[in-house]
Amino acid sequence: MLHEAVQGQSPVAPVAFESDATPSAQANFQSYQIIRRNGAVVAFEPSKISVALMKAFLAVHGTSGAASASVREAVEQLTQSVVRALLRSRPSGGTFHIEDVQDHVELGLMRGGHHEVARAYVLYRERRAQERASHVETAKAAEPQLMVVDGGQRRALDLGALSALIQSSCAGLGTDVRHEPVLAETQRNLYDGVPMEEVYKAAILAARTLIEKDPGYSRATARLLMHTIRREILGEEVTQEQMQERYAEYFPRYIKRG
Template sequence: MQTATSRPSLPASVPSHPDAGSTPATSAYQGYQIIRRNGAVVSFEPNKIAVALMKAFLAVHGTQGAASASVRETVDALTESVVRALLRSRPGGGTFHIEDVQDQVELGLMRGGHHEVARAYVLYRERRSQERAKQGQPPVAQMPALFVTDRGQRVPLDDAKLQGLIESACADLGADVKPDPILAETRRNLYDGVPIDEVFKAAILAARTLIEKDPGYTRATARLLLHT
């Protein structure tokens, strides 16, 4: 049975300018990590989101415009909004893929009405993707063979068992409720050495993200919850 986990408090504002120092209440994010494109797992640092946003505003408004107090306040507010959205999807802690973080930044800019800045950010992401492709790097890291931690032991992830669990959760729920999207999203949010319990939590969260697409995923999520 799952136990309720308290949600970490979010600082009132995340500093965006270079001399702002470290993010307040850093300990609030210790349960969160980022999966980079090369598969490496690093700590979640909201201040890096603020830096990315500031660079996007710089690209549109120039150094003088981006240095204004209003832009700094806008960046702080957008950063807080992005962080809140990410934490809502992982209330008990967990991992975010770097692409998911960037998607939230893009969405935050659009929702905030900063369409020109959002366009600059989209173009920047596309340019970086093309640069990685030219260097022979895949746009998103290929998933290597994963190991999990089960009762203190490091063992290979049983992909067949995970796939069977997800397929069972989706069984008889209609043609639109498919296991493949859940499995793909689950795998994308795993990292080497992840505790086995976190694997099941990742599957539950992956199913939840699809509920808006088809309400049938609500039952799939419930079935996965029963497994835990």
């Protein structure tokens, strides 16, 4: 039933199509947000799930499917199913990554027996992923490199290394602790000629601002801070994974030096 309550939660309101969405229909979802691929956090709007599902059905059944009562009913029921599954995983509110939402849509289509539509949706996601990858490569080639000052020398920022550092700091902290929003926020606070020390401080602050979204970011923040301490003490870049071996080498020298 479309109006049945999720166990242990308040009832999920019927999801309208985007053109029919009202403030009251969206009010139940104010404590939920979506993390987009670029790291931006936006409001959770179930109506957009309906739109995506309808497009998938139209790709298989043609434009006449929009006028089909059975298609509209299937879209509404699937939307409700996806929303319930998402809310069940975050009963007190929280954030969903866009990829997780789309995974639930795929699963809902398969479980509902809409295999052709599910296949069309999967192919659409793959095509969009390829387009995004192509756009990223084009943008990387076109945009000027950000220069940083490291050890008194100007050099191009190694964005891959920075991304790997942040990704390592977020590893193993749960699916909701993602490196992308931390990296995006870090980059927004950088400028040409920024000292590397400030780059790492920007990453720490970026992770700290997300603690309200998920407490796991507090551990990511601590790991990034620990990286700056290691860098200051050892005088070089050492990852968290490398530290176990390096600590065994460094500690005896430290004791000997006094």
